[in-house]
Amino acid sequence: MNPAKRLEIFTRFRNANPHPTTELEYTTPFELLIAVLLSAQSTDVGVNKATRRLYPVANTPQAILDLGLDELKTYISTIGLYNNKAKNVIATCEILVNQYGGEVPRSREALEALPGVGRKTANVVLNTAFGEPTMAVDTHIFRAANRTRIAPGKNVDEVEMKLLKFVPKDFLHDAHHWLILHGRYTCVARTPKCWNCIINDLCEYKDKTPAPKDA
Structure with a gap:
Protein backbone atom coordinates (compact mmCIF):
# COMPACT_ATOMS: atom_id res chain seq x y z
CA MET A 1 0.00 0.00 0.00
CA PRO A 20 -11.90 8.89 19.02
CA THR A 21 -11.27 7.33 22.40
CA THR A 22 -11.48 4.02 24.19
CA GLU A 23 -14.88 2.50 24.92
CA LEU A 24 -13.67 1.63 28.40
CA GLU A 25 -15.08 4.02 31.00
CA TYR A 26 -12.55 5.81 33.22
CA THR A 27 -11.81 9.19 34.80
CA THR A 28 -8.18 8.75 35.94
CA PRO A 29 -5.07 6.98 34.61
CA PHE A 30 -5.45 4.43 37.41
CA GLU A 31 -9.06 3.65 36.49
CA LEU A 32 -7.97 3.20 32.87
CA LEU A 33 -5.07 0.94 33.86
CA ILE A 34 -7.32 -1.35 35.90
CA ALA A 35 -10.02 -1.39 33.22
CA VAL A 36 -7.52 -2.40 30.53
CA LEU A 37 -6.01 -5.02 32.83
CA LEU A 38 -9.50 -6.46 33.36
CA SER A 39 -10.35 -6.36 29.66
CA ALA A 40 -8.04 -9.17 28.53
CA GLN A 41 -10.20 -11.80 26.81
CA SER A 42 -13.27 -9.83 27.92
CA THR A 43 -15.47 -7.23 26.27
CA ASP A 44 -15.34 -3.53 27.08
CA VAL A 45 -19.08 -3.70 27.79
CA GLY A 46 -18.54 -6.39 30.41
CA VAL A 47 -15.65 -4.53 32.01
CA ASN A 48 -17.65 -1.29 32.16
CA LYS A 49 -20.50 -3.07 33.96
CA ALA A 50 -18.07 -4.28 36.61
CA THR A 51 -16.15 -1.02 37.06
CA ARG A 52 -19.40 0.97 37.35
CA ARG A 53 -19.95 -0.96 40.58
CA LEU A 54 -16.31 -1.07 41.69
CA TYR A 55 -15.07 2.48 41.12
CA PRO A 56 -17.66 4.30 43.26
CA VAL A 57 -16.43 2.12 46.15
CA ALA A 58 -12.71 1.88 45.33
CA ASN A 59 -10.93 3.73 42.53
CA THR A 60 -7.43 4.25 43.95
CA PRO A 61 -4.67 1.71 44.63
CA GLN A 62 -5.00 2.13 48.40
CA ALA A 63 -8.79 1.87 48.32
CA ILE A 64 -8.61 -1.39 46.39
CA LEU A 65 -6.01 -2.74 48.82
CA ASP A 66 -8.32 -1.77 51.68
CA LEU A 67 -11.11 -3.65 49.90
CA GLY A 68 -9.01 -6.82 49.85
CA LEU A 69 -8.79 -9.69 47.41
CA ASP A 70 -12.00 -11.52 48.30
CA GLU A 71 -14.14 -8.39 48.28
CA LEU A 72 -12.59 -7.25 44.99
CA LYS A 73 -13.60 -10.55 43.41
CA THR A 74 -17.26 -9.91 44.22
CA TYR A 75 -17.16 -6.77 42.06
CA ILE A 76 -15.42 -8.34 39.06
CA SER A 77 -16.79 -11.92 39.19
CA THR A 78 -18.78 -11.37 35.98
CA ILE A 79 -15.52 -10.89 34.04
CA GLY A 80 -13.67 -13.83 32.54
CA LEU A 81 -10.58 -15.05 34.41
CA TYR A 82 -11.59 -12.84 37.35
CA ASN A 83 -9.70 -14.86 39.98
CA ASN A 84 -6.34 -14.35 38.31
CA LYS A 85 -7.16 -10.78 37.34
CA ALA A 86 -8.08 -9.94 40.94
CA LYS A 87 -4.69 -11.23 42.13
CA ASN A 88 -2.94 -9.11 39.49
CA VAL A 89 -4.94 -6.01 40.44
CA ILE A 90 -4.04 -6.40 44.12
CA ALA A 91 -0.36 -7.01 43.30
CA THR A 92 -0.33 -4.03 40.95
CA CYS A 93 -1.91 -1.79 43.59
CA GLU A 94 0.71 -2.85 46.12
CA ILE A 95 3.50 -1.82 43.74
CA LEU A 96 1.80 1.48 42.90
CA VAL A 97 1.41 2.35 46.58
CA ASN A 98 4.86 1.19 47.68
CA GLN A 99 6.93 2.41 44.73
CA TYR A 100 5.01 5.21 43.04
CA GLY A 101 3.05 6.97 45.77
CA GLY A 102 -0.20 5.59 44.42
CA GLU A 103 0.33 7.13 40.99
CA VAL A 104 0.48 5.34 37.64
CA PRO A 105 4.01 5.52 36.20
CA ARG A 106 4.45 7.10 32.77
CA SER A 107 7.23 4.86 31.46
CA ARG A 108 6.73 1.72 29.41
CA GLU A 109 9.27 -0.23 31.45
CA ALA A 110 7.54 0.57 34.73
CA LEU A 111 4.10 -0.22 33.36
CA GLU A 112 5.17 -3.54 31.84
CA ALA A 113 6.70 -4.53 35.18
CA LEU A 114 3.26 -4.43 36.82
CA PRO A 115 1.53 -7.83 37.27
CA GLY A 116 -0.88 -8.58 34.43
CA VAL A 117 0.29 -5.61 32.36
CA GLY A 118 1.78 -6.50 29.00
CA ARG A 119 2.90 -4.40 26.07
CA LYS A 120 -0.63 -3.87 24.74
CA THR A 121 -1.97 -2.65 28.09
CA ALA A 122 1.03 -0.36 28.55
CA ASN A 123 0.48 1.09 25.08
CA VAL A 124 -3.19 1.81 25.81
CA VAL A 125 -2.32 3.63 29.06
CA LEU A 126 0.54 5.58 27.47
CA ASN A 127 -1.66 6.62 24.55
CA THR A 128 -5.03 7.23 26.14
CA ALA A 129 -4.06 8.47 29.61
CA PHE A 130 -0.80 10.25 28.77
CA GLY A 131 -1.20 11.23 25.10
CA GLU A 132 1.76 9.31 23.69
CA PRO A 133 1.70 8.13 20.04
CA THR A 134 1.76 4.42 20.82
Whole structure:
Protein backbone atom coordinates (compact mmCIF):
# COMPACT_ATOMS: atom_id res chain seq x y z
CA MET A 1 0.00 0.00 0.00
CA ASN A 2 1.40 3.38 -0.99
CA PRO A 3 1.67 6.40 1.37
CA ALA A 4 -0.98 8.42 -0.50
CA LYS A 5 -3.55 5.70 0.04
CA ARG A 6 -2.74 5.41 3.75
CA LEU A 7 -3.02 9.19 4.10
CA GLU A 8 -6.48 9.14 2.53
CA ILE A 9 -7.58 6.23 4.72
CA PHE A 10 -6.70 8.02 7.95
CA THR A 11 -8.08 11.31 6.66
CA ARG A 12 -11.43 9.59 6.19
CA PHE A 13 -11.24 7.99 9.63
CA ARG A 14 -10.58 11.41 11.18
CA ASN A 15 -13.33 13.13 9.21
CA ALA A 16 -15.81 10.49 10.34
CA ASN A 17 -14.64 10.49 13.98
CA PRO A 18 -12.46 13.51 14.86
CA HIS A 19 -11.98 12.66 18.54
CA PRO A 20 -11.90 8.89 19.02
CA THR A 21 -11.27 7.33 22.40
CA THR A 22 -11.48 4.02 24.19
CA GLU A 23 -14.88 2.50 24.92
CA LEU A 24 -13.67 1.63 28.40
CA GLU A 25 -15.08 4.02 31.00
CA TYR A 26 -12.55 5.81 33.22
CA THR A 27 -11.81 9.19 34.80
CA THR A 28 -8.18 8.75 35.94
CA PRO A 29 -5.07 6.98 34.61
CA PHE A 30 -5.45 4.43 37.41
CA GLU A 31 -9.06 3.65 36.49
CA LEU A 32 -7.97 3.20 32.87
CA LEU A 33 -5.07 0.94 33.86
CA ILE A 34 -7.32 -1.35 35.90
CA ALA A 35 -10.02 -1.39 33.22
CA VAL A 36 -7.52 -2.40 30.53
CA LEU A 37 -6.01 -5.02 32.83
CA LEU A 38 -9.50 -6.46 33.36
CA SER A 39 -10.35 -6.36 29.66
CA ALA A 40 -8.04 -9.17 28.53
CA GLN A 41 -10.20 -11.80 26.81
CA SER A 42 -13.27 -9.83 27.92
CA THR A 43 -15.47 -7.23 26.27
CA ASP A 44 -15.34 -3.53 27.08
CA VAL A 45 -19.08 -3.70 27.79
CA GLY A 46 -18.54 -6.39 30.41
CA VAL A 47 -15.65 -4.53 32.01
CA ASN A 48 -17.65 -1.29 32.16
CA LYS A 49 -20.50 -3.07 33.96
CA ALA A 50 -18.07 -4.28 36.61
CA THR A 51 -16.15 -1.02 37.06
CA ARG A 52 -19.40 0.97 37.35
CA ARG A 53 -19.95 -0.96 40.58
CA LEU A 54 -16.31 -1.07 41.69
CA TYR A 55 -15.07 2.48 41.12
CA PRO A 56 -17.66 4.30 43.26
CA VAL A 57 -16.43 2.12 46.15
CA ALA A 58 -12.71 1.88 45.33
CA ASN A 59 -10.93 3.73 42.53
CA THR A 60 -7.43 4.25 43.95
CA PRO A 61 -4.67 1.71 44.63
CA GLN A 62 -5.00 2.13 48.40
CA ALA A 63 -8.79 1.87 48.32
CA ILE A 64 -8.61 -1.39 46.39
CA LEU A 65 -6.01 -2.74 48.82
CA ASP A 66 -8.32 -1.77 51.68
CA LEU A 67 -11.11 -3.65 49.90
CA GLY A 68 -9.01 -6.82 49.85
CA LEU A 69 -8.79 -9.69 47.41
CA ASP A 70 -12.00 -11.52 48.30
CA GLU A 71 -14.14 -8.39 48.28
CA LEU A 72 -12.59 -7.25 44.99
CA LYS A 73 -13.60 -10.55 43.41
CA THR A 74 -17.26 -9.91 44.22
CA TYR A 75 -17.16 -6.77 42.06
CA ILE A 76 -15.42 -8.34 39.06
CA SER A 77 -16.79 -11.92 39.19
CA THR A 78 -18.78 -11.37 35.98
CA ILE A 79 -15.52 -10.89 34.04
CA GLY A 80 -13.67 -13.83 32.54
CA LEU A 81 -10.58 -15.05 34.41
CA TYR A 82 -11.59 -12.84 37.35
CA ASN A 83 -9.70 -14.86 39.98
CA ASN A 84 -6.34 -14.35 38.31
CA LYS A 85 -7.16 -10.78 37.34
CA ALA A 86 -8.08 -9.94 40.94
CA LYS A 87 -4.69 -11.23 42.13
CA ASN A 88 -2.94 -9.11 39.49
CA VAL A 89 -4.94 -6.01 40.44
CA ILE A 90 -4.04 -6.40 44.12
CA ALA A 91 -0.36 -7.01 43.30
CA THR A 92 -0.33 -4.03 40.95
CA CYS A 93 -1.91 -1.79 43.59
CA GLU A 94 0.71 -2.85 46.12
CA ILE A 95 3.50 -1.82 43.74
CA LEU A 96 1.80 1.48 42.90
CA VAL A 97 1.41 2.35 46.58
CA ASN A 98 4.86 1.19 47.68
CA GLN A 99 6.93 2.41 44.73
CA TYR A 100 5.01 5.21 43.04
CA GLY A 101 3.05 6.97 45.77
CA GLY A 102 -0.20 5.59 44.42
CA GLU A 103 0.33 7.13 40.99
CA VAL A 104 0.48 5.34 37.64
CA PRO A 105 4.01 5.52 36.20
CA ARG A 106 4.45 7.10 32.77
CA SER A 107 7.23 4.86 31.46
CA ARG A 108 6.73 1.72 29.41
CA GLU A 109 9.27 -0.23 31.45
CA ALA A 110 7.54 0.57 34.73
CA LEU A 111 4.10 -0.22 33.36
CA GLU A 112 5.17 -3.54 31.84
CA ALA A 113 6.70 -4.53 35.18
CA LEU A 114 3.26 -4.43 36.82
CA PRO A 115 1.53 -7.83 37.27
CA GLY A 116 -0.88 -8.58 34.43
CA VAL A 117 0.29 -5.61 32.36
CA GLY A 118 1.78 -6.50 29.00
CA ARG A 119 2.90 -4.40 26.07
CA LYS A 120 -0.63 -3.87 24.74
CA THR A 121 -1.97 -2.65 28.09
CA ALA A 122 1.03 -0.36 28.55
CA ASN A 123 0.48 1.09 25.08
CA VAL A 124 -3.19 1.81 25.81
CA VAL A 125 -2.32 3.63 29.06
CA LEU A 126 0.54 5.58 27.47
CA ASN A 127 -1.66 6.62 24.55
CA THR A 128 -5.03 7.23 26.14
CA ALA A 129 -4.06 8.47 29.61
CA PHE A 130 -0.80 10.25 28.77
CA GLY A 131 -1.20 11.23 25.10
CA GLU A 132 1.76 9.31 23.69
CA PRO A 133 1.70 8.13 20.04
CA THR A 134 1.76 4.42 20.82
CA MET A 135 0.03 1.58 18.99
CA ALA A 136 -1.79 -1.02 21.09
CA VAL A 137 -2.36 -3.93 18.70
CA ASP A 138 -5.23 -6.17 19.72
CA THR A 139 -7.06 -8.80 17.64
CA HIS A 140 -9.18 -6.13 15.93
CA ILE A 141 -6.20 -4.03 14.86
CA PHE A 142 -4.20 -7.09 13.85
CA ARG A 143 -7.04 -8.26 11.61
CA ALA A 144 -7.79 -4.85 10.11
CA ALA A 145 -4.14 -3.99 9.47
CA ASN A 146 -3.58 -7.29 7.67
CA ARG A 147 -6.86 -7.46 5.77
CA THR A 148 -6.72 -3.90 4.46
CA ARG A 149 -2.93 -4.20 3.90
CA ILE A 150 -2.35 -0.95 5.78
CA ALA A 151 0.35 -2.73 7.80
CA PRO A 152 0.47 -6.48 7.20
CA GLY A 153 2.47 -8.58 9.66
CA LYS A 154 2.78 -12.13 10.94
CA ASN A 155 2.37 -11.21 14.60
CA VAL A 156 1.22 -8.30 16.77
CA ASP A 157 4.74 -6.96 17.30
CA GLU A 158 5.39 -6.81 13.56
CA VAL A 159 2.07 -5.07 12.92
CA GLU A 160 2.79 -2.59 15.73
CA MET A 161 6.19 -1.69 14.29
CA LYS A 162 4.79 -1.30 10.76
CA LEU A 163 1.92 0.89 11.93
CA LEU A 164 4.32 3.14 13.84
CA LYS A 165 6.37 3.39 10.64
CA PHE A 166 3.60 3.76 8.07
CA VAL A 167 0.80 5.75 9.74
CA PRO A 168 1.23 9.45 8.89
CA LYS A 169 2.54 11.27 11.96
CA ASP A 170 -0.42 13.67 12.18
CA PHE A 171 -2.72 10.69 12.68
CA LEU A 172 -0.56 8.52 14.91
CA HIS A 173 -2.00 9.50 18.27
CA ASP A 174 -5.57 8.50 17.33
CA ALA A 175 -4.81 5.72 14.83
CA HIS A 176 -5.12 2.85 17.28
CA HIS A 177 -8.62 3.97 18.31
CA TRP A 178 -9.78 4.29 14.69
CA LEU A 179 -8.41 0.87 13.81
CA ILE A 180 -9.94 -0.82 16.86
CA LEU A 181 -13.35 0.65 16.09
CA HIS A 182 -12.98 -0.24 12.41
CA GLY A 183 -12.12 -3.85 13.29
CA ARG A 184 -14.80 -4.08 15.97
CA TYR A 185 -17.73 -2.76 13.96
CA THR A 186 -16.92 -2.85 10.22
CA CYS A 187 -13.93 -5.05 9.41
CA VAL A 188 -15.32 -7.81 11.61
CA ALA A 189 -13.82 -11.28 11.78
CA ARG A 190 -16.19 -13.60 9.94
CA THR A 191 -17.97 -11.44 7.39
CA PRO A 192 -16.54 -7.93 7.04
CA LYS A 193 -19.13 -5.27 6.25
CA CYS A 194 -17.33 -4.09 3.13
CA TRP A 195 -20.49 -2.62 1.63
CA ASN A 196 -20.76 -0.24 4.58
CA CYS A 197 -17.06 0.69 4.81
CA ILE A 198 -15.77 4.25 4.36
CA ILE A 199 -12.44 2.98 3.00
CA ASN A 200 -13.86 0.27 0.73
CA ASP A 201 -12.30 1.75 -2.43
CA LEU A 202 -8.89 2.11 -0.74
CA CYS A 203 -8.74 -1.22 1.09
CA GLU A 204 -6.67 -3.89 -0.65
CA TYR A 205 -8.67 -6.87 0.62
CA LYS A 206 -9.41 -8.98 -2.45
CA ASP A 207 -12.51 -10.85 -1.30
CA LYS A 208 -14.74 -7.90 -0.41
CA THR A 209 -18.14 -8.88 0.95
CA PRO A 210 -21.06 -7.81 -1.25
CA ALA A 211 -24.05 -6.11 0.32
CA PRO A 212 -26.71 -8.51 1.60
CA LYS A 213 -30.07 -8.40 -0.17
CA ASP A 214 -31.76 -6.72 2.77
CA ALA A 215 -29.04 -4.10 3.29
